[in-house]
Amino acid sequence: MSFLAPLFFAALAALAIPVLIHLIQREKKQVVRFPSLMFIQRVPYKSVRRRRIHNWFLLIVRLTALALIVLAFSRPFFERDDLDLATGGAREVVVLLDQSYSLAMGDRWERARAAASDAIDGLGPDDRGSVVLFSSGAEIAMRSTAAGERERLRAAVAAARPTAGATRYAPALKVAGSILAESSLPRREVVLVSDFQRTGWRGEEGARLPEGTTVRPVALTSGADLANASVTAVSLARSTFSNQERVAVTAVVVNRSTRSLRGGRIALEIGGRPIQTEPLEVEANSSTSVTFDPVTLAGPFMRGTVRTGDDALPTDNVFHFVVSPAQPVRVLVIDRGGTGGGALYLMRALAIGDAPRFEAAVRQPDAVPDEDLRRASAVIVNDVAVPAALGRRLLRFVEAGGGLFVAAGSRATWAGDVDLLPAALEAPVDRTRGEAARVGALEFAHPVFEPFRTPRSGDFAAARIYGYRNVKPGMGTEVLARFDGGAPALVERRVGAGRVLLWASTLDLAWSDFPLKPVYLPFVHQAVRHLAAYAEPAPWLTVGQVLDASSGTAPAQAASTVVLTPSGRRVGIDEEGADVLELTEQGFYELRSRTGDTVTAVVASNVDTTESDLTPMDPKEIVVATAPAPGEGRQAGAAGQTLTPEAQERSQRLWWYLLCIGILLLGADTLISNRLSKT
Amino acid sequence: MSLMASHSPSAIPGARFMDPVVLARIGNLSLVSRAVVDGFINGLHKAPYFGASVDFAEHRGYVPGDDIRRVDWRLWARTDRYYVKEYEAESNMNFSVLLDVSKSMDYGSIGITKLDYARVLTACLTSLVHHQRDRVGFVAFDNDVVEHVPPSAKHMETVLHVLDRLKPGRPGSLRGPLHKLAEHFGRRGVLVVISDFYEDPETVVDAVTPLRFRGNDLIVFHVLDPAELDFGFSSASAFEDLESGEQIPVVPDTMRREYKKLVQAHVDALQQRFSEVRVDYTLLDTSKPLDFALFQYLSSREKKLRLR
Numbered sequence: 001m002s003f004l005a006p007l008f009f010a011a012l013a014a015l016a017i018p019v020l021i022h023l024i025q026r027e028k029k030q031v032v033r034f035p036s037l038m039f040i041q042r043v044p045y046k047s048v049r050r051r052r053i054h055n056w057f058l059l060i061v062r063l064t065a066l067a068l069i070v071l072a073f074s075r076p077f078f079e080r081d082d083l084d085l086a087t088g089g090a091r092e093v094v095v096l097l098d099q100s101y102s103l104a105m106g107d108r109w110e111r112a113r114a115a116a117s118d119a120i121d122g123l124g125p126d127d128r129g130s131v132v133l134f135s136s137g138a139e140i141a142m143r144s145t146a147a148g149e150r151e152r153l154r155a156a157v158a159a160a161r162p163t164a165g166a167t168r169y170a171p172a173l174k175v176a177g178s179i180l181a182e183s184s185l186p187r188r189e190v191v192l193v194s195d196f197q198r199t200g201w202r203g204e205e206g207a208r209l210p211e212g213t214t215v216r217p218v219a220l221t222s223g224a225d226l227a228n229a230s231v232t233a234v235s236l237a238r239s240t241f242s243n244q245e246r247v248a249v250t251a252v253v254v255n256r257s258t259r260s261l262r263g264g265r266i267a268l269e270i271g272g273r274p275i276q277t278e279p280l281e282v283e284a285n286s287s288t289s290v291t292f293d294p295v296t297l298a299g300p301f302m303r304g305t306v307r308t309g310d311d312a313l314p315t316d317n318v319f320h321f322v323v324s325p326a327q328p329v330r331v332l333v334i335d336r337g338g339t340g341g342g343a344l345y346l347m348r349a350l351a352i353g354d355a356p357r358f359e360a361a362v363r364q365p366d367a368v369p370d371e372d373l374r375r376a377s378a379v380i381v382n383d384v385a386v387p388a389a390l391g392r393r394l395l396r397f398v399e400a401g402g403g404l405f406v407a408a409g410s411r412a413t414w415a416g417d418v419d420l421l422p423a424a425l426e427a428p429v430d431r432t433r434g435e436a437a438r439v440g441a442l443e444f445a446h447p448v449f450e451p452f453r454t455p456r457s458g459d460f461a462a463a464r465i466y467g468y469r470n471v472k473p474g475m476g477t478e479v480l481a482r483f484d485g486g487a488p489a490l491v492e493r494r495v496g497a498g499r500v501l502l503w504a505s506t507l508d509l510a511w512s513d514f515p516l517k518p519v520y521l522p523f524v525h526q527a528v529r530h531l532a533a534y535a536e537p538a539p540w541l542t543v544g545q546v547l548d549a550s551s552g553t554a555p556a557q558a559a560s561t562v563v564l565t566p567s568g569r570r571v572g573i574d575e576e577g578a579d580v581l582e583l584t585e586q587g588f589y590e591l592r593s594r595t596g597d598t599v600t601a602v603v604a605s606n607v608d609t610t611e612s613d614l615t616p617m618d619p620k621e622i623v624v625a626t627a628p629a630p631g632e633g634r635q636a637g638a639a640g641q642t643l644t645p646e647a648q649e650r651s652q653r654l655w656w657y658l659l660c661i662g663i664l665l666l667g668a669d670t671l672i673s674n675r676l677s678k679t
Numbered sequence: 680m681s682l683m684a685s686h687s688p689s690a691i692p693g694a695r696f697m698d699p700v701v702l703a704r705i706g707n708l709s710l711v712s713r714a715v716v717d718g719f720i721n722g723l724h725k726a727p728y729f730g731a732s733v734d735f736a737e738h739r740g741y742v743p744g745d746d747i748r749r750v751d752w753r754l755w756a757r758t759d760r761y762y763v764k765e766y767e768a769e770s771n772m773n774f775s776v777l778l779d780v781s782k783s784m785d786y787g788s789i790g791i792t793k794l795d796y797a798r799v800l801t802a803c804l805t806s807l808v809h810h811q812r813d814r815v816g817f818v819a820f821d822n823d824v825v826e827h828v829p830p831s832a833k834h835m836e837t838v839l840h841v842l843d844r845l846k847p848g849r850p851g852s853l854r855g856p857l858h859k860l861a862e863h864f865g866r867r868g869v870l871v872v873i874s875d876f877y878e879d880p881e882t883v884v885d886a887v888t889p890l891r892f893r894g895n896d897l898i899v900f901h902v903l904d905p906a907e908l909d910f911g912f913s914s915a916s917a918f919e920d921l922e923s924g925e926q927i928p929v930v931p932d933t934m935r936r937e938y939k940k941l942v943q944a945h946v947d948a949l950q951q952r953f954s955e956v957r958v959d960y961t962l963l964d965t966s967k968p969l970d971f972a973l974f975q976y977l978s979s980r981e982k983k984l985r986l987r
Contacts, residue, residue, distance in 0.1 A: 030916040035783035035793075035907060036877040037920040037927055039941040043934040 004075035004652070011070045018062035022055065058672055065665035072658035078651045089186035090126035092144065094176040095119050095153075098194035099160055100135040100167040101315040102611050105195075105228075108220045109162055112193050115218040116157045119191040123147035130179050131156040134172035135165025136544040136608065137582075144179060164315065164543045164586040166608035167200030173207035173626055180210050188213040190626075195220045198617040199610045201625075209626045217619030227259040229282055230316035230612035231266075231306050236323055236539060238354075239294060245325045246294040251306040253290065255282035256613045261311070268292045269305040280308055300324040301602035303588055316612040320588060320604035321539040328359040329532045332376040336384050336411065337364045342508030343382050345515035349524040356534055358525075365390055373397055377532035383409030383506050391418030399496025403531020408469045409506035422478075422493030422502045423471035429487070436464035439489050439514075441482040446492070447530045448480060448501070451522060458519040465489075467511035468504045499531055540604035546580040547589060547603060548573065561600065564590040738762040773830040773868030774808040775816035776801045776838075777860060777890075780825055781851020782922045783877055788906035789966055796965040797873045797902050798842050803973055804871060809835040814868075817841055820856035821849045830868065850922035853878055853886035861889035873900040875907075880948035888956045898959045901949060903942075905966045910938045 003009075034040070097116045103109045116131070123129050124147060131141040131153055141156035173190075180188045188210060194200075196219050209215065230253070237248040249268055255261050264280035276292045295304075301322055308317045331350055335343040343362055350360040361372055365384050373379070373393060379402065386394070395418055398404050406412070408425055431437045439460040444453040452458035465483060473479055473491050481490040483504075491502045505511050507524070514520055528534075541547070547563065563571045566587025572594065573581050583589065583605040591601040741750060741761035749763045778801055784794040805815045809832075816830030817838040825848070826841050828834050853874065864870060870890050876883045891897050906912070912931035919926045946962055953960035 030914065031926065032912060032916045032918050032929075033786070033921055034918045035786040035875060035904070035921050037918060037923075037925060038877050039938050039945070040918055040927060040929060040934070042941055043937045 001076050001078055004077060006074055008070055008074040011073065012067065014070070015063055015066055018059055018066065021062075022059045055676065058669065058676065061665055061669045061672065065662045065669060068658045068662035068665065072655040072662060074655075075652065076654045076658075078654070090128070091124065091187040091189050092128050092130075092180055092183035092185040093119065093123060093189045093191060094130045094132060094179050095157070096132050096134060096138075096172045096176055096190060096192045096194070097141075097157065097160060098135070098167055098172075098192075099133050099162050099165070100195075100197075100200070100611055101162050101164050101607055102167065102195055102197060102313060102614060103220075104162040104315055105226070105313045105614075108195055111220050112195075112218075113157055113160070115193045115220070116191070117154060119193075119216075119218075120150055120153045120157065123150065126185075128183070128185060129153050130176075131160075132172055132175050132179075133160050134168070134175075135163050136168045136171075137165065138172040138175040140175060140179070144183065163584060164605075164607045165584065166544070166611035167194065167197050169194070169201050169622060170205035170207045173205075173209065173622070177207065177209045177213075177626075180213055190215045191218060192216070192619070192622065193218045193220070195614070196616050196619050196622075197611065197613065198615040199613050201617055201622060203621070203625065205625075207626055208628050211628050213626075215623045215626060217623065219616070219619055221616040226257060226312035227255070227261050228257045228311050228313045228316075228612060228614060229253055229255045229261050229264065229280070229308055230313075230609050231308060231319035232287075232609040232612075234304075234306055234319055234321050234539070236321070237294075238326060241294070241296075245297045247297055247323050248291060248294040249304060249306065249321075250289055250291040251319065252287060253280060253282055253308060254287040254609070254612070255284060256615075257312075258284050260284045264309045266290050266306065266308045268295075269307060270295055271303055272305075274307075297323065297325045301599065303602060303604070313612065313614070315586065315607055316609055318586065319540075319606055320586070322537075322588070322602045322604045323539055324537065326355070326357060328357040329378065329528060329534050330376045331358050331360040331528055331532070332368070332372050332379045333360055333362045333382055334365050334368060334379065334384055334386075334390075335362050335382045337362065342409075342506060342510060344508065345520070346380065346382060346507050346524065349515075349521045350528070352521065353525055355536065356529070358528065368393070373402075376402065377534070378403040378405065378528050380405040380507075380528070381407065381412075383407050383412050383508075383510075385411060385413040386415065386418075388415035388418060391415040391420060394418075395420045395495070398498035398500055401497035401533070403498055403528070403533065404500045405503065405527055405531055406500065407503045407505070407507045408471065409508075409510055410467070412469070420493075420495060420500060421474075422491040422500055423473040423488060423504075426470040426472060428467055428469050430467050432466045436466050436512075437468060437483045437485065439463060439465065439481055440484050443478070443480045446478075446480050448490070448523070448526050451526060452519065458522065459517075460519055460523075463512055463514040463517045463519070465505050465512040465514065471502060471504050501527055501531060540606050541583055542606055542608050543583050543586060544608065546582050547591075548580045562592045562594050562597075564592060566605070736765045738764060773814050773816065773864070773866055774805070774871075775818060775830055775864065775868065776804060776871045776873065777818045777820065777857070778842075778845075779821070779851055779853070779872075779874030780819045780845055780847050781821040781874075782847050782849065783851060783875055784902070785847035786904055786907075786921060787965065788904050791965055793875055793902045793904055793965055794845070794847055796963070796969070797900070798845065799969055800873060800900065800902075800963070800973075801842055801871075802839060803969060805835060805838050807973070808869075818856075818860060819845055820851075820860070821847075822852040822855055824856050824859065851877075853883060857886045858889055861892060864890065864895055865893055867894040867896075869896045869898065871898045871900065873902060875903060876901050876945075876949060880945060880952050883949060884952040884956060884958075887953075887958065891956070891958065899953060899961070901946070901960065901962045903962065903964060905964055908939070908942060908964065910935045910942075 095116050097112060103112055120129055127147045128144045129147060129150075130143050130145065133139050133141050141160065142153050145153055169192075176190050180190070190209060190213060192215060194217070196217070231251050232254050233252045235250045237250065239246050239248065251266065251268075253266065261280065261282045264282070265277050266280040267274045267277040269275065275295070278290050278292070280288075280290065282288050301324055304321045304323060306319045311317065333343050333346060333350075347360055347362065350358040361376075363369070363372060365386060368390060379394060379397065381394075381404065391414060394404055398420060404420070406421060410428055412425060414421055414425060429437075442449045442452065442460060444450060452460070460481070468483060468487065468489065471488050471491060473488055474493070477491050477493045479488045479491050481488075483489050487504070489504050491504075493500045505514070507515065509515060561573055563573055563581055565571065566585045566589065571581055573579065583603075586605055586607050589603045589605055590599055591603070592598060593600050738751065738754065739762065741763050745763050751762045751764045754760070754762045778797055780794060784797065785792050787793060787795065801817065805817070809815050812832065814830040814832050815834055815838055817826065817828040817834075818824060819826035819841070826845065828838050828841055851874075853876070857872070872887055872890070878886075887897065887899060910931060912929075915928065915930040917926045918929045950960050950962075
């Protein structure tokens with residue numbers, strides 16, 4: 001039962017009035033005036049000094065009447081749950097059990113399981129129960145099981161373990177909402193067993209429970225002030241020393257607790273062996289970084305781990321990463337060669353750069369070995385006539401996923417039967433007289449021009465273009481840049497798994513001064529990187545992210561892959577197995593080819609360190625946020641789940657009866673007291 | 680007239696003594712006193728002192744200083760001795776009523792308060808004495824003198840008027856006003872004190888007896904309500920003192936016996952102490968008829984005179 005105007009309860013103080021009347025007024029009425037108390041005072045004391053209630057019945061009638069009237073003014077009403085409770089009815093109970101890794105702290109997990117078991121034990125004979133385990137995602141361990149099969153529900157709870165995931169309440173609540181929405185039972189309840197970390201709830205996450213659902217939070221929040229340090233990230237600084245690539249690891253350690261951490265140790269492990277240990281001190285609510293000595297990269301997929309000592313929550317004390325020697329992007333430049341070759345600026349541009357490093361080779365159109373073409377990630381055709389045979393080979397190269405850049409100067413021709421270029425080459429346009437052409441209208445959304453998006457990050461219009469080829473873009477192409485006259489300057493086309501870019505002018509000084517402009521170098525780098533589909537491999541992933549077949553491997557190798565999880569499970573992620581694999585464990589995932597069983601990639605998986613922040617929240621926030629919005633209640637009303645206005649009025653009509661009874665009692669009181677005063 | 684019916688032969692015997700409640704309802708003290716007093720013997724009380732009169736009382740031997748005009752020369756002729764003739768002094772005496780008008784007198788449980796009863800009694804006595812051509816006076820007091828009408832043959836109406844507008848006021852105390860009055864009544868006469876005497880018997884007697892020192896004849900009426908004598912209350916209540924306002928919760932049933940015993944002891948003590956100092960003491964119950972009280976008193980006075 002709730003009250004619309006609970007402030008009226010202050011009027012209960014008026015209950016003292018009849019008591020005082022009965023104690024005082026009645027006594028005053030019986031005062032006898034007597035000439036002198038001279039003799040009465042001499043009589044040994046036998047009078048009644050203590051005031052006492054003379055008429056209990058009258059007093060109780062008055063008190064009851066007043067209390068009922070006050071109760072009526074406070075407008076009591078039955079909530080729907082209360083109504084159901086009063087009338088009985090089976091419940092659909094969903095137990096949401098948090099299994100994020102923060103539950104591994106202290107005895108939280110035991111308490112969480114006990115609370116879940118209590119909720120299951122509390123099921124009535126007609127109730128149904130579900131168990132949903134959640135961390136960053138939610139998993140239905142047991143769905144809407146009859147209370148008679150309590151053992152299965154209990155077994156689902158008993159089998160649960162804390163995972164490496166972080167807490168996210170919204171998915172779990174949405175799952176609970178879907179289970180409850182399908183239920184036909186009259187009463188719905190969600191038991192949310194969690195440590196209620198602030199980081200798990202962002203507020204408006206759209207998780208709404210059906211109308212009339214009761215959310216009962218069970219908070220396990222003790223021990224939040226224990227010291228807890230976590231390694232949140234590492235940065236890898238590559239360097240070269242004696243022709244060997246080295247990497248220096250810097251780890252960031254955050255202490256989110258209110259106690260400072262002193263006398264700790266932090267160790268770097270490579271390949272599972274500790275190679276360096278450093279002292280660690282972190283003040284409360286602050287962070288520090290520890291840099292280890294550079295480590296020589298011996299080979300691909302070098303597994304590194306940064307580990308700090310034990311504290312209240314050991315899961316976040318470990319941070320894994322995988323580092324491999326940097327792989328250069330191999331570029332094949334097809335140029336006419338000789339002294340008049342125009343690849344000078346292009347080669348110089350490609351020679352600069354560390355991340356990634358470009359390894360460029362120049363070949364003439366008639367001497368392009370298959371091996372060069374196979375190894376290359378991108379090919380640049382620099383204003384040469386491409387014979388049909390080369391054109392067909394380039395077509396196959398692109399279709400297999402390679403990238404092709406074509407600079408169309410005066411000499412560029414293309415075999416008409418090889419459909420590879422994004423646009424047909426037409427007559428050159430001479431802009432040596434009058435105003436030189438400029439490049440404008442760039443598609444900054446495209447990866448090639450994306451670095452130049454912000455102001456002052458490169459002015460393409462500074463380059464003067466004295467000549468360009470008119471090109472006619474074909475179907476399915478995209479014009480990424482245009483000259484000031486509107487003619488296309490850069491056109492892209494996707495062919496098979498690869499891409500082709502056509503630049504309608506030269507990349508040397510023959511037709512423009514573009515190579516002399518500051519934007520030339522980043523443009524070339526960006527274009528080649530885009531064509532080679534270069535992406536720096538991530539040193540680590542976070543639990544909850546997915547692993548697909550192309551992770552860390554060349555596209556050609558992705559066909560058949562088996563993943564060996566940190567716990568030793570083998571999962572196939574090819575056409576025979578799942579498409580993707582969600583990372584659920586902390587450690588190293590190995591990707592192996594199904595045939596040769598050779599390691600094709602190693603992925604480090606780390607826990608989400610936002611979970612290390614143990615700051616609790618008020619569970620009521622979730623209770624309030626998941627209550628249905630007023631509009632939703634009306635919609636649910638169509639399904640008979642909400643109260644009609646008449647029913648609402650009926651549930652609030654109690655005050656009327658209370659008032660009537662109170663007034664009747666007052667009338668009875670008047671009659672009784674009149675009769676008493678006559679006697 | 681119902682009041683006069685008390686003297687008609689046809690009246691029932693009990694009605695002879697007039698109900699004080701009925702008398703109180705009449706309101707006119709003059710009429711009341713006349714109605715009561717007319718029932719008594721007209722003008723026959725003898726003065727307690729010897730004086731110039733026509734009624735011979737006795738002879739006594741001559742002592743130097745006696746007026747030689749009173750020497751009975753005929754007796755000297757027969758006996759050769761000087762005798763003086765004594766005569767009964769007739770009523771030209773002073774008569775004053777000293778009425779206690781303290782707050783405690785304003786109590787009555789049967790329709791008449793003690794003060795009203797005393798008022799009627801005073802009017803009756805005054806009227807009786809006035810018929811004898813004696814001088815009448817009146818004093819009202821509580822803890823001080825409130826009203827004072829000096830004795831005079833012409834003060835009958837004044838006394839009745841003062842009596843009529845008396846109002847009970849302050850708490851009372853006997854000693855102060857009575858000692859003051861004792862010095863005032865120089866000439867010998869009859870003094871009547873009417874009070875409820877809510878003080879210790881010793882204190883009462885100590886306060887009253889000085890009135891006798893100048894040779895006054897002193898009569899004391901102790902007026903009490905039947906409720907004060909019987910304590911006939913039933914329900915437990917808070918009893919409030921009329922004078923002090925003090926309240927005491929009382930369960931009457933449990934203390935009635937002790938109370939009555941105490942009151943009786945008080946009355947007995949007063950009776951005892953007043954008789955020791957030769958003061959006439961009469962207890963008057965306000966439920967008893969007034970003429971009955973007068974009759975009781977006057978008959979006892981008669982006896983005393985005869986004895987003397």
